[in-house]
Each structure stands twice: as C-alpha cells, then as structure tokens.
Amino acid sequence: MTNGFLNSRYNRQEQMPEWGVERQKRLAKARVAVIGAGGVKSTLLMSLVAGGIGNIRIIEFDKVELSNLNRQLLFRTSDINKSKGKQAIKTLSDLNPEINLELIEDRVDINNIEEHLRDFDFIVEGGESLAGRNLVNEYCLKANKPFVHASAQYSYGYVFSVIPELKTACFACYFPNDHTRAVHTGPVPVNVLATSIAGSLGAVEVFKWFLGYQGNMVVNKRLCFSSLLLSEEFKYLKQKRISNCPVCSGYYKKTAKLNI
Numbered sequence: 001m002t003n004g005f006l007n008s009r010y011n012r013q014e015q016m017p018e019w020g021v022e023r024q025k026r027l028a029k030a031r032v033a034v035i036g037a038g039g040v041k042s043t044l045l046m047s048l049v050a051g052g053i054g055n056i057r058i059i060e061f062d063k064v065e066l067s068n069l070n071r072q073l074l075f076r077t078s079d080i081n082k083s084k085g086k087q088a089i090k091t092l093s094d095l096n097p098e099i100n101l102e103l104i105e106d107r108v109d110i111n112n113i114e115e116h117l118r119d120f121d122f123i124v125e126g127g128e129s130l131a132g133r134n135l136v137n138e139y140c141l142k143a144n145k146p147f148v149h150a151s152a153q154y155s156y157g158y159v160f161s162v163i164p165e166l167k168t169a170c171f172a173c174y175f176p177n178d179h180t181r182a183v184h185t186g187p188v189p190v191n192v193l194a195t196s197i198a199g200s201l202g203a204v205e206v207f208k209w210f211l212g213y214q215g216n217m218v219v220n221k222r223l224c225f226s227s228l229l230l231s232e233e234f235k236y237l238k239q240k241r242i243s244n245c246p247v248c249s250g251y252y253k254k255t256a257k258l259n260i
C-alpha cells in the first residue's frame with residue numbers, strides 16, 4: 001500500500017496517534033463478555049471483533065427469527081430458526097479468525113451469573129428484561145467490574161457505562177423507580193439505524209476502557225440520541241449517583257478503591 005500504510009488487519013487504526021501499535025496489543029489481551037447478540041449487540045460485536053478485542057464470550061440462548069433481520073446485522077435469511085449464538089460465532093469468526101470467540105447458550109440468572117462473567121474484565125450488559133439488567137448491575141458492583149449499557153427502541157437510544165472502581169452512578173441510580181419491578185419489556189418498535197448507532201456507541205465505551213481512555217467514558221451521564229428520522233439530535237443527560245441508592249451505596253462502601 002502507499003503513503004506508509006501496510007496491508008495488515010489493524011494497520012489503518014494503528015496509524016492513528018491515539019490508537020497505535022502498542023495499544024492494539026493491549027486489545028488482544030482484553031476479555032469481554034457480551035450478554036445477548038441481538039440488534040444493538042450485532043453492531044457492537046462486529047465492531048469489537050473487527051477492531052481486535054482479543055477474547056469475547058457471547059451469552060445467547062435464542063433462535064434467529066424473520067423479524068430480527070431488519071436490524072440484527074449478524075444474521076442472514078438462511079439463519080432463520082437456527083441458534084442465534086452459533087450463527088453469530090460463524091459470522092464473527094469469518095470476520096476475524098484471530099479473535100478467541102466463545103459461546104455460552106444459556107440465559108443469565110442469579111445462579112449462573114458468576115460462573116459466566118467472572119473471568120472477564122468488561123461486561124456488555126444486555127438481556128430483554130429489567131430483572132436481568134438489575135442482576136448484571138448488582139453482580140458488576142459486587143465483582144468490581146465495569147459494564148456498558150447500550151439500548152435502542154423506536155428511533156432513539158442511549159448509552160452509559162458504570163465503573164464500580166470509580167463509584168459512578170449504577171443502573172439503579174439511572175432508573176430508581178424501576179429497580180424493584182421485574183418487568184419484562186417484550187418487543188418494541190425499533191429500526192436498524194437506532195440499534196446500529198447504540199451498538200457503535202457501546203463499542204466505543206469498550207475500546208475506551210482497553211485503549212486507556214477510561215477518563216473519557218460516559219459515566220454519571222447518558223449519551224442520548226433521539227428522533228433520528230426527524231431531527232437527528234444527540235445530547236448528554238447528566239446523572240448523579242444517588243447517595244442512598246439501595247443497590248450501589250452498600251457496595252461502594254465496601255469495595256471502592258477510588259473516588260471522583
């Protein structure tokens with residue numbers, strides 16, 4: 001190739017001053033667990049795999065359905081009724097065979113969450129139920145693991161991260177009234193634009209963590225986008241940690257090492 005670029009897998013990003021060869025090597029050692037491989041996670045997972053996040057565990061129990069294909073870019077029409085996790089691994093390993101990909105075909109619950117997540121440095125939160133999200137939040141607080149929450153519905157969505165080591169606002173601080181309700185959200189209207197933007201923004205959080213830009217992560221605020229078909233608006237919404245949050249306040253007293 002010309003102008004000093006090499007025809008290697010990561011050369012075009014290694015040429016970025018804020019990325020570089022040494023930081024790329026760090027990514028190869030990164031261990032990330034991703035819960036779910038749906039719409040947001042399709043784009044998110046493809047970004048992690050293309051960019052060189054070295055070790056990824058996908059936890060997914062569902063099958064591919066026709067109605068997934070308007071936004072879940074990992075899957076093809078011929079994948080319908082097949083295991084979503086297996087097809088995701090197939091697509092992703094073809095995209096980048098250098099990545100160590102692992103599939104757990106299971107639903108995360110209170111009895112298996114530690115087994116599924118304990119060997120990983122960063123968690124991409126997911127699952128369709130609020131109870132599942134609250135479970136991951138509480139586990140990550142307890143285990144002192146950072147996680148990102150990326151969500152999309154209709155044409156809007158948002159992303160934020162929780163870093164227990166820095167005592168940042170937890171999932172229950174963002175949604176205090178919902179914490180005790182085990183609501184299953186079920187299908188909602190959504191399109192590929194919203195899921196892909198949320199997935200990309202979620203992937204940015206993972207890369208920031210492993211590339212050494214933890215100080216630039218979306219914590220104590222939400223990065224929101226709304227009404228993309230109508231107004232294309234992006235904004236940050238501040239979110240303070242709730243000092244008497246019933247979930248994080250107890251863990252932060254016991255486990256936190258730093259304060260910001």
Ligand SMILES: [Zn+2]
Pocket residue numbers: 169170171172173174242245246247248249
């Ligand atoms: Zn909290």
